Amino acid sequence: MAGTATAQPKADKKEPAPADGGEIEMGDPPPADGGDGGEIDMGAEPPPGDLAADLAAADAQATATKADEVKRTPLAWKDILVVVRKPFLKSGRTELFPIVGTTLNDNMVRHYTVGGQLSYYLTDVLAIGVEGHYYQPSFREPFDLVARQARRLPTVNTYTWSAALNFHYVPVYGKFAIFDKKLVTWEVAFTAGIGAGQSKVEERDKKFPGFTNLLIQPNVGASMRFFLTKWLTVSAGVRDYIFYDKFEPTDREMYSTAELAKENADGALINNVMFQLGVSFWLPTSFEYTTFR
Amino acid sequence: MNKQTFLGTALVLAAAVAPIVVDVGEALADRRHNSLGSDVAVRHRRLLVKNRFEFAPLFESTINADFRHIVGGGAKLEYHLGDMLSFGVVGVGATALDTGLVKKIEPTLEMVSDPNTREPSKDEFMTRLNKMPVHGAAYVSLTPWYGKLAAFGQAFVAFDFYFQAGVSFASLKSDCPTTVCSDTHPGVPDAMGNPPDQNPNNDPALNSGGRLGLYLGGGIHVFLNDFLALDLTVRDYAFTDNPSGADFNADLAVTNEDNRFMHHLFFGAGVSIMFPMTVKRTP
Numbered sequence: 104m105a106g107t108a109t110a111q112p113k114a115d116k117k118e119p120a121p122a123d124g125g126e127i128e129m130g131d132p133p134p135a136d137g138g139d140g141g142e143i144d145m146g147a148e149p150p151p152g153d154l155a156a157d158l159a160a161a162d163a164q165a166t167a168t169k170a171d172e173v174k175r176t177p178l179a180w181k182d183i184l185v186v187v188r189k190p191f192l193k194s195g196r197t198e199l200f201p202i203v204g205t206t207l208n209d210n211m212v213r214h215y216t217v218g219g220q221l222s223y224y225l226t227d228v229l230a231i232g233v234e235g236h237y238y239q240p241s242f243r244e245p246f247d248l249v250a251r252q253a254r255r256l257p258t259v260n261t262y263t264w265s266a267a268l269n270f271h272y273v274p275v276y277g278k279f280a281i282f283d284k285k286l287v288t289w290e291v292a293f294t295a296g297i298g299a300g301q302s303k304v305e306e307r308d309k310k311f312p313g314f315t316n317l318l319i320q321p322n323v324g325a326s327m328r329f330f331l332t333k334w335l336t337v338s339a340g341v342r343d344y345i346f347y348d349k350f351e352p353t354d355r356e357m358y359s360t361a362e363l364a365k366e367n368a369d370g371a372l373i374n375n376v377m378f379q380l381g382v383s384f385w386l387p388t389s390f391e392y393t394t395f396r
Numbered sequence: 397m398n399k400q401t402f403l404g405t406a407l408v409l410a411a412a413v414a415p416i417v418v419d420v421g422e423a424l425a426d427r428r429h430n431s432l433g434s435d436v437a438v439r440h441r442r443l444l445v446k447n448r449f450e451f452a453p454l455f456e457s458t459i460n461a462d463f464r465h466i467v468g469g470g471a472k473l474e475y476h477l478g479d480m481l482s483f484g485v486v487g488v489g490a491t492a493l494d495t496g497l498v499k500k501i502e503p504t505l506e507m508v509s510d511p512n513t514r515e516p517s518k519d520e521f522m523t524r525l526n527k528m529p530v531h532g533a534a535y536v537s538l539t540p541w542y543g544k545l546a547a548f549g550q551a552f553v554a555f556d557f558y559f560q561a562g563v564s565f566a567s568l569k570s571d572c573p574t575t576v577c578s579d580t581h582p583g584v585p586d587a588m589g590n591p592p593d594q595n596p597n598n599d600p601a602l603n604s605g606g607r608l609g610l611y612l613g614g615g616i617h618v619f620l621n622d623f624l625a626l627d628l629t630v631r632d633y634a635f636t637d638n639p640s641g642a643d644f645n646a647d648l649a650v651t652n653e654d655n656r657f658m659h660h661l662f663f664g665a666g667v668s669i670m671f672p673m674t675v676k677r678t679p
Binding site for chain 2: 207208209210211244245248249251252253254255257274275276277278279280281282283287289291
């Protein structure tokens with residue numbers, strides 16, 4: 104169901120040949136001569152939800168149309184225009200995206216996150232969504248080493264939660280072959296958003312109370328999405344959460360209360376770069392093409 | 397022709413034509429399923445790497461280093477035996493830049509160390525941090541994925557993903573002078589039988605010299621044309637190291653036991669030039 108293959112005699116070829124002479128079409132090439140009239144009925148379509156079957160059906164159609172000519176001469180492949188539809192449509196669908204993540208750029212504290220993202224695709228390339236994360240900190244080797252070797256207690260904040268409103272744009276779409284056998288489609292999405300979060304001061308001396316900060320967090324990022332079925336995708340990406348955080352003052356003994364310490368806190372602009380990985384579930388679980396094959 | 401004769405003739409014709417129809421149907425069915433179904437995923441594909449020599453000037457920088465960023469330039473030389481398998485070497489000359497952590501610690505240290513608190517002086521802390529003037533690897537590479545992508549519906553480029561494994565090497569260097577690292581018998585009694593000084597801050601850092609270890613990498617070629625590609629790689633050079641040159645295992649002395657197997661993550665960006673510059677195609 105996913106493609107149309109039409110044979111075009113060399114002498115009658117009016118449309119431009121596929122890019123690179125028969126390589127996989129990545130965009131929406133111009134219709135072949137004959138258009139829909141040249142379509143070959145391959146029987147019943149695969150059941151919804153079977154993306155692999157769709158791709159296989161597209162291959163089978165292309166194969167069936169010109170089988171004899173191919174056996175005569177490999178050059179005949181140049182005469183075949185294979186138009187494979189995008190195997191996955193997102194427009195008007197909702198993405199449920201449970202996410203796990205980890206810090207990439209903090210050598211004192213590594214945060215692990217669990218969270219989720221809910222996005223609605225206005226078009227096939229544009230989406231709006233919300234996300235939320237819960238953070239679990241883990242102190243890394245330098246946190247102890249600095250204390251032990253340099254006799255200095257590091258000033259660090261940990262994060263507890265964050266949430267954001269995001270916009271997603273998908274400018275890159277492609278496919279790749281694994282071991283020259285299996286084709287997988289994928290895309291690259293860019294994300295920008297604005298949100299909020301909370302950080303917590305890790306007291307250097309526990310006799311002084313810590314405090315928390317409410318953070319305004321713009322974020323930017325990029326991710327890759329791999330299509331497995333019509334309702335299931337896998338995504339991996341990097342996100343930079345940018346915010347101005349307040350840390351425990353170095354002369355903390357002068358400020359005995361949390362309020363005083365917060366008023367006299369040292370601030371710094373922070374880039375919290377996270378690697379995120381998750382599996383997306385798409386609703387509705389199937390879709391229909393509105394264009395002809 | 398009466399009705400009975402017509403029916404009889406029709407039955408005879410039907411019996412004669414039926415095998416022909418069945419044969420045609422079977423033939424059509426055969427045409428719909430041929431050997432191409434089990435063929436390669438992409439035909440008439442440009443062989444962008446097979447039997448080609450790759451030379452890639454590159455820039456490389458550590459990712460999330462603790463004490464010193466290692467930033468430098470070098471080159472990658474690689475020969476692609478086939479479409480998926482290749483072998484090569486990468487070498488980088490680099491300089492070292494203090495991380496934000498070092499910049500925060502150093503101003504707070506005193507000029508002279510305090511033996512009572514075992515707090516190092518500025519010199520004791522800074523001169524023991526090591527650099528990595530040269531590093532590299534020899535590896536085999538597997539390119540299991542290749543494909544093509546469309547950016548903004550306009551630019552169509554080929555790409556491949558590759559994974560590398562091999563042997564890493566590095567030259568490490570720290571500059572602690574004997575006036576600072578003055579302990580001649582760290583952690584052990586001296587020739588006169590005097591006990592160790594229990595002060596690791598004046599011990600030699602023991603984090604200089606050559607290292608051999610493991611190498612892992614993964615990256616992507618984005619082909620700009622038939623012979624030029626953007627080459628982005630994450631590399632892990634793993635070998636024994638003690639970047640701070642200080643006492644790691646808290647035995648109050650700096651010894652070889654303070655060196656441990658560590659991962660040194662780098663991000664590299666380069667431009668690959670493929671030779672010969674023309675490509676062949678698959679059938």
